Structure formats: structure tokens, C-alpha cells
Amino acid sequence: MSDLFDAVRRQRACRRFSAEPVADELVEQVLEAATFAPSAENRQPWVFVVVRDAETRAAIGDLTRRAWRGGARQHSEGRLEPRLLADVDAGAEGGVSGAPVLVVVGGDAAIAVEAALPSSIFPAVQNLLLAATALGLGSALTTLTTGLAHELAELVALPDHVRPMAVIPLGHPARPLGPPRREPVTSKTHRERYGGRW
Ligand SMILES: Cc1cc2nc3c(=O)[nH]c(=O)nc-3n(C[C@H](O)[C@H](O)[C@H](O)COP(=O)(O)O)c2cc1C
Numbered sequence: 001m002s003d004l005f006d007a008v009r010r011q012r013a014c015r016r017f018s019a020e021p022v023a024d025e026l027v028e029q030v031l032e033a034a035t036f037a038p039s040a041e042n043r044q045p046w047v048f049v050v051v052r053d054a055e056t057r058a059a060i061g062d063l064t065r066r067a068w069r070g071g072a073r074q075h076s077e078g079r080l081e082p083r084l085l086a087d088v089d090a091g092a093e094g095g096v097s098g099a100p101v102l103v104v105v106g107g108d109a110a111i112a113v114e115a116a117l118p119s120s121i122f123p124a125v126q127n128l129l130l131a132a133t134a135l136g137l138g139s140a141l142t143t144l145t146t147g148l149a150h151e152l153a154e155l156v157a158l159p160d161h162v163r164p165m166a167v168i169p170l171g172h173p174a175r176p177l178g179p180p181r182r183e184p185v186t187s188k189t190h191r192e193r194y195g196g197r198w
Contacts, residue, residue: 007134012180014138015091017099017171026135027101027170033131039120045112046124049104049156059155060104060145060167061097067144068092096142099169103128104152110161121165128168138173141166 031048039045051057073092076085096102105125107117125141132139145152145167152164189198 004130004134007130010177010179011129011133012177013087013091013140014169014171014173014177015087015095015140016174017095017138017169018174019100020172021100022137022170022172026137027103029135030128030131030137030139030170031103034124034128037124037127039123040112040116043112043116043120045108045117045120047106047108047158047162049106049158051102051104051156052100056155057097057099057102060102060152061094063145063148063151063155064092064097064142064167065094067147072144072147091140091142092144096140096167096169099138099171101170103168103170104156104158104164105166105168106153106158106162107165108162117163118165125166125168132170136172137170138177139168139170141168143167 027050031050034046034048035044037046051060068089073089076088080088105121105128107121109117112120129139129141143166146164149164152158152167153162156164158164186198190196191198
């Protein structure tokens with residue numbers, strides 16, 4: 001297993017997967033890491049639905065495609081650089097739902113204040129992504145389908161008080177991902193006051 005900083009530096013969105021299966025033990029290890037995240041008032045409002053069923057995955061894939069073709073693609077064109085646009089396109093057109101496991105992440109509004117749901121759920125999602133990376137799995141944080149939240153919720157039988165917040169594919173990358181491209185920390189950091197050189 002790689003160390004934390006190695007996983008942090010390698011973690012990036014994977015949108016194409018091989019057919020190699022992922023054992024439940026590995027999925028559980030990843031989800032357990034997610035549950036160690038902080039949350040407002042320690043409410044731990046995360047809900048994970050692990051989807052392996054081919055029909056449900058295909059239905060989530062259809063939903064993703066609809067969200068993408070129904071406006072998200074147009075919005076992204078001209079905003080994303082061509083390489084990223086092509087990758088997101090491949091993911092939305094079936095790459096993401098082609099993963100052997102899809103984790104639908106929900107936030108339970110019955111046990112946490114609605115306003116704090118995203119800030120309580122996404123730290124867990126980040127833990128999940130890092131754990132997947134450390135274990136050699138591909139993963140991606142996707143929110144496209146949350147634009148069709150009601151339908152996504154219905155596909156995995158979420159009760160009304162659980163809001164769908166992300167769909168995360170888990171599987172083995174179809175090809176190596178390469179390193180993420182990020183701005184240097186010095187361009188994002190200020191000493192004492194905004195504008196203070198780091
Ligand atoms: C809030 C959020 C929503 C995202 N939604 C999607 C999505 O719906 N589909 C997708 O392919 N990628 C999605 N991404 C992944 C980003 O495109 C990705 O993190 C970013 O481009 C960095 O690319 P890298 O992971 O390859 O370094 C999302 C990321 C975040 C943080």
C-alpha cells in the first residue's frame with residue numbers, strides 16, 4: 001500500500017475501466033476509509049449504495065448520458081480544455097457506468113442539517129478517492145447525475161430524506177492515468193495577508 005502523500009499526488013479522475021472485477025473486501029476497505037472523515041457535529045450523514053447490478057449500472061449510465069447531452073456538454077464546451085472535455089465526454093457516454101462498481105453517495109438530511117450536508121459528505125468522498133488510489137483502483141468524483149436527482153434516487157431506492165450527491169465509479173483503470181496537473185502551491189498561498197508572497 002502506498003503512503004498518504006503518494007496517494008494524494010496520484011489521485012485523479014478515472015473514466016475508463018477494464019472488466020477486471022473488484023472484490024467486496026476492497027470496496028469495504030475504501031468505504032471504511034470514507035467513514036473516518038470529519039462531519040459537522042459528527043453526524044456522519046453519509047450513505048453509500050454499492051451498485052454492481054448490470055441493469056442498474058446501465059440505467060445510471062443512461063441518466064448520465066441524458067444529463068450530459070441535455071445541457072451539461074454544451075455548458076462544458078468552451079470551458080474545458082479539449083483533452084479534459086474528451087475524457088469527460090467518454091466518461092459521460094458510458095465510461096463511468098462501465099466500471100464494475102458504482103457507489104452512489106447520499107447525504108441523510110434526517111440526521112444532519114441540510115445546509116451542512118455537502119461540507120459533511122465531500123470530506124468522506126475525498127477519503128474514498130484517496131483510499132481507492134492507494135489500493136490501485138481507479139475512481140472519480142462525478143456529480144453530473146445529481147442534476148436528475150429524483151431519478152437517480154429512484155434507481156437505487158433512496159428514501160426522501162437521503163439526497164443523492166455523487167456517483168463514484170470503482171474499478172481497474174483501462175490504462176495508466178498519468179500524473180494530475182496542478183498549479184504550484186506557491187501560486188495559491190499568501191503569507192499573512194492576501195497578496196503576501198509565500
Ligand atoms: C464537485 C466535482 C464534480 C465533478 N463532476 C464530474 C462529473 O460529473 N463528471 C466527470 O467526468 N468528472 C467530474 N469531476 C472530476 C473533475 O473533472 C476532475 O476532478 C478535475 O478535472 C481534475 O482532473 P484530474 O482528476 O484528472 O486531475 C468532478 C469533480 C468535482 C470536484
